[in-house]
Amino acid sequence: MNSNRPYSTESAHDHGAQDHGACPACGSGATRAFYRCGDVPVHSCLLVDDQQTALEFPRGELDLALCTECGFVFNRLFDPSHNAYSSDYEETQGFSPLFREFIADLAAQWVQRYDLAGKRVVEIGCGKGEFLAEMVRAGVASGVGVDPGVHPERIDADVAEKLTWVKGFFPEDYPELDADAVICRHTLEHIAPVAEWMRTVRAAIGDRTDTAVLFELPDVRRVLDEGAFWDVYYEHCSYFTTGSLARLFRRTGFEILREWTAYDEQYLIIEARPTTSGEGGLSPVFALIEDDIAAVSEAADRFAAAHAEMIGRWQTRLREVADAGGRSVIWGSGSKGVAFLAALGDDAPLVDAAVDINPFKHGRYMAGSGHRIVAPKELTEIQPDLVIAMNPAYLDEIGHDLAGLDLQTTLEAV
Template sequence: MNAPQSPNHAVASSRFEAPGATACPACGSDRTRSFYRCADVPVHSCLLVDDQQTALDFPRGELDLAFCTGCGFVYNQLFDPSHNAYSSDYEETQGFSPLFREFIKDLAERWVQRYDLAGKKVVEIGCGKGEFLAEMVRAGVASGIGVDPGVHPERIDDDVANRLTWVKGFFPEDFPLIDADAVICRHTLEHIAPVADWMRTVRESIGERTDTVVLFELPDVSRVLEEGAFWDVYYEHCTYFTAGSLARLFRRTGFEIVDQWTAYDDQYLIIEARPATPGAEDAAEGDDENAATGSAADRFAAAHAEMIGRWRTRLQTVAAQGGSSVIWGSGSKGVAFLAALGDDAALVTAAVDINPFKHGKYMAGSGHRIIAPKELTEFQPDLVIAMNSAYLEEIGSDLDALGLRPSLEAV
């Protein structure tokens, strides 16, 4: 069994230690308040665990989510970066989904066209398995550099491999200077505890260039808080952003915003920026969105408990009728879902995943076996719970192809 590995696309390093619990990591304010606590949470979600007992004994941590009334930022005050150990054994990719592949293809084409990146050079911090950088090359960029301790160059298709360079390590230690026409960072910032320090380092690494476009993508916490989406709160995500708190962080750390929007069924925030020129205005503190986020944070614990109760009842009902249930998706959402169910997680028979590298492995914390979709013909489940509503149509098609007609529901 390997040691716990890096979170999804995370490339923070020991240089950036977690800040004190009383100070907001985004703005430094002491105007923070705790609104949700939870203990006994698996510290990683996508690690390939080889046996069930190791999965059951997986290291745990604590959540203490805090809200900054000054800038609207949400973060885990008890996040401990010493739990992180980075290597290529983390299996976080969504790249086996046709829907996801189409999404990143469209996003890459949009960015190449909008920012005139054809024939130019891009750098991706936290490139994961490299799928998105490969799509940027297909969309027209001349070359790309991917930085991530978990990259697998052997998985990159031959049509783009000779135009890509990989740094199997950390930003900034292993890649301190960014000389590129675009800096991309997707689903990494939410894993960084000292976000302001890290973003200032990104700005410093770009140097005097002000024409470099900076393109980030990360989850939107507004939906999580409003819906009580407990499956989207887990240990690796130590920081949580709204559109407003993200924009303020960028302005505060030396960037000017070009555009912001949401994508992927409004689950993701996308921010497009450039290095700010000297004398640019700092971020304004506080707005109506802050008040709305604070109110949602205050309601989150109750909404969270209600949502967990709803799914416990659903699973108990299926079991009482002699049926069986599985979840579809063994990544972070699945780990969080099963952890929150407590003893009722035993009512879930298995976790389904289309990623072949996960098949036969076990989920951290709950110990559920990860199976290929084709194995469902043996289980004949009565209920399939999709861990992401965006994949409902795709999952439905896969079930139809297997000749299965269970109830398919999304968290």
């Protein structure tokens, strides 16, 4: 995933460490813990140049809690002082043809749906800027990208002159959101005081109630239902369902226009506009969408057991390969890969390497586990018997790449 983060260590200190009792989304004290895990890397996508540094990477604790009032899930032990977002943060999925097709389609949808052709947009947490580039190609006249990890030199020349970059954070380095659309993709899950931050977004838009507010982030309901331990990691301190996300938006001054899931049902997308009357109203259509708290609570109750079962299944699978004299690798060295290897514990060495198509990661090391990140072509030397895709959405793409290397291997997905 994009995993962008427009939230600085300094801001986090200003807001204080996350309250261990009250819900950061609604303020309710009706929260209960349902899953805890210690010794996890505090960052997943920072580039690490040597194995020893990777092995000694700072660790933190997860203590996931559910708010039974609004359905929000959050890490009660999240410490924002660990935040170290910078140009060394390498989160992009933009080297994947599938992902590029997805963002091009989403950009085209938003430009058409909100009449953004010839207009100006701002993206909070723009990462490497690929999505803003697609917005320009879809017809917007100009865009501003705000992110501490931007690399303007990577942007294609055909759109570069229409884009401006702020190498920093919202709101510290870019306080006003004077635009026809405010975009924020895979950023809100990295922010602890979510309600306070969303109110800051609303205030920064000001009187422009015609501004389209377009967010994308992971869907935690799928994670809970599947026991997807590879999608739970320290940087993600805030987790949303369709219901809890809609409730947050309405509570912080937005009217919801549309909410849906995309990208193999992994992502939540919400489209809204600012209101002038405080809390946004609830339409009958969205009342049905938001009625999910009981189901989320049940899924949270099942998560720890499903999580343990899923880890055990992969530990067994890796041992089988190793006992037969074979070798295993994971495909995907981002957050999912870091979480997967961390969860394996003492069995992590059964994985020989992490494969990634992003050339900026090659020769670097995975935070926490110390696995070397290799280019796909290096698999001809490793000759793996098992390749584990960290995201099932990329199975076809990975399979095509493996076929091009003429490798005889088994490809499976988490």
